[in-house]
Amino acid sequence: MDGNKKIWIILGSLALMASALFILMTALWQPMAADDYDILTSYLDTHSLFHHVMSWYNNWSGRVLGYAIGGLALSGDMPRAVFQSISAFMFISLACLCLLLTQKEKIECKRADLFLYLIMLSLLWFCLPIIGQTVFWTSGAVVYLWPAFFLLLLIYSILRPFITGARDEDPHFVAAISAFFLGLIVGNFQEQAALSLLTFLLIVSVIPSIRHKIAFFGKVLPAAAGLFIGFLILSMAPGNAERQSLVEGLSFSDTIFRVSRFISKIFSADTLVFVFALAILKTALRSFDNDKAEGARESTLIWIGLSAVSALPILIFPKFEQPRTAFYSSLFMILFLAASLMGRKKALEALLERQPYLVLLAALPLFMSTSHAALMAKKLHSQDLERTELAREALKTGKEVAFAPRPAINTYKVFAWDLSTNPKSMYNKMYSKVNTVPPVKVDMALVEDPDYP
Numbered sequence: 458m459d460g461n462k463k464i465w466i467i468l469g470s471l472a473l474m475a476s477a478l479f480i481l482m483t484a485l486w487q488p489m490a491a492d493d494y495d496i497l498t499s500y501l502d503t504h505s506l507f508h509h510v511m512s513w514y515n516n517w518s519g520r521v522l523g524y525a526i527g528g529l530a531l532s533g534d535m536p537r538a539v540f541q542s543i544s545a546f547m548f549i550s551l552a553c554l555c556l557l558l559t560q561k562e563k564i565e566c567k568r569a570d571l572f573l574y575l576i577m578l579s580l581l582w583f584c585l586p587i588i589g590q591t592v593f594w595t596s597g598a599v600v601y602l603w604p605a606f607f608l609l610l611l612i613y614s615i616l617r618p619f620i621t622g623a624r625d626e627d628p629h630f631v632a633a634i635s636a637f638f639l640g641l642i643v644g645n646f647q648e649q650a651a652l653s654l655l656t657f658l659l660i661v662s663v664i665p666s667i668r669h670k671i672a673f674f675g676k677v678l679p680a681a682a683g684l685f686i687g688f689l690i691l692s693m694a695p696g697n698a699e700r701q702s703l704v705e706g707l708s709f710s711d712t713i714f715r716v717s718r719f720i721s722k723i724f725s726a727d728t729l730v731f732v733f734a735l736a737i738l739k740t741a742l743r744s745f746d747n748d749k750a751e752g753a754r755e756s757t758l759i760w761i762g763l764s765a766v767s768a769l770p771i772l773i774f775p776k777f778e779q780p781r782t783a784f785y786s787s788l789f790m791i792l793f794l795a796a797s798l799m800g801r802k803k804a805l806e807a808l809l810e811r812q813p814y815l816v817l818l819a820a821l822p823l824f825m826s827t828s829h830a831a832l833m834a835k836k837l838h839s840q841d842l843e844r845t846e847l848a849r850e851a852l853k854t855g856k857e858v859a860f861a862p863r864p865a866i867n868t869y870k871v872f873a874w875d876l877s878t879n880p881k882s883m884y885n886k887m888y889s890k891v892n893t894v895p896p897v898k899v900d901m902a903l904v905e906d907p908d909y910p
Contacts, residue, residue, distance in 0.1 A: 469816030479827035486834035519694025589872035604646035644687025
């Protein structure tokens with residue numbers, strides 16, 4: 458590679474590393490919000506991790522692992538900065554797992570590997586819905602990002618022999634134990650993740666081309682056993698019935714609206730842009746290589762199936778629909794899109810040999826968006842520090858304190874949430890309790906809370 462071509466690769470690599478750093482900074486600067494306060498006040502009220510988890514288990518949901526990890530992170534027993542750093546690492550690693558699951562070739566193509574990783578990380582960053590809530594919001598990450606990471610890790614562990622083309626004859630005992638515990642973790646973390654894993658295990662068990670290569674008794678059955686136990690713990694929680702009883706019936710028109718909004722979030726505007734871009738790229742690669750990778754059909758079936766199945770809980774219970782609940786369906790749709798480039802690494806390497814500047818062009822949108830998100834998160838972080846000082850001053854007088862509203866945030870990569878103008882509202886009370894300060898309110902708040910006078 459001559460010097461002029463090499464400089465494009467170096468610039469693209471630097472932009473990627475900077476983007477990863479911006480993602481970490483965004484995670485660290487994202488302030489506590491909404492359900493973060495709900496989980497933390499529960500932890501403080503019960504004075505122990507066990508009683509905190511049991512309180513949620515009996516009154517809301519059986520997601521034991523999520524509430525345990527969230528409680529530890531928000532209470533300071535596990536510093537929140539550590540949790541947020543792990544979440545950022547998981548998000549960045551999620552792109553690696555997606556590539557491992559959709560690219561079967563072992564060919565050493567450094568430019569192609571770099572380019573594909575940029576595309577995958579960009580797909581996750583731009584196309585996953587409301588990542589300010591699902592990735593950077595602490596109580597959201599334990600419901601969406603963390604289960605998704607362990608789910609894809611388990612799926613790759615099972616599919617690796619099929620992906621590499623070598624049959625898994627005699628998996629180590631440790632592999633079976635790992636599959637069991639990963640299944641247990643996924644089964645208890647979140648309902649959509651558990652249903653997706655169950656569907657995956659059924660699919661790989663009935664497709665002969667996959668079934669004959671994977672370790673069915675060594676990995677699939679242990680994972681299924683772990684999934685069963687984890688989901689049993691989740692589904693038997695008394696809080697599930699309590700939670701369901703709070704859900705009022707929806708009108709037909711409202712149901713149609715929520716379902717339509719849920720589906721549209723899966724196929725958001727950002728996603729369509731990348732579908733179009735991938736279609737152009739795939740067309741360009743055909744001039745270099747028309748071969749289709751073995752296993753592409755099975756891979757397509759898996760990801761389309763999981764995307765559809767993970768949407769079922771929301772379609773059945775549309776009252777729980779929020780844009781963030783399309784996270785799993787969108788993730789599997791991204792994997793489906795990535796699988797469309799399977800078997801084209803040689804062609805991609807040839808294309809980048811001729812036009813190496815494409816690496817930098819692929820990195821720039823991600824670089825600009827992540828840097829902007831980090832800047833927005835920094836604004837919120839700075840305001841939180843100012844509010845802390847105001848609250849400390851209020852402690853000396855015992856008077857009510859009024860905060861300025863949140864700065865304008867024009868990106869959903871950062872979760873912009875605020876307190877209410879009413880100091881007696883639920884989250885205002887939680888804020889006062891968590892920070893041990895007098896009653897607080899926000900002048901001209903972004904969020905009102907009329908249900909808690």
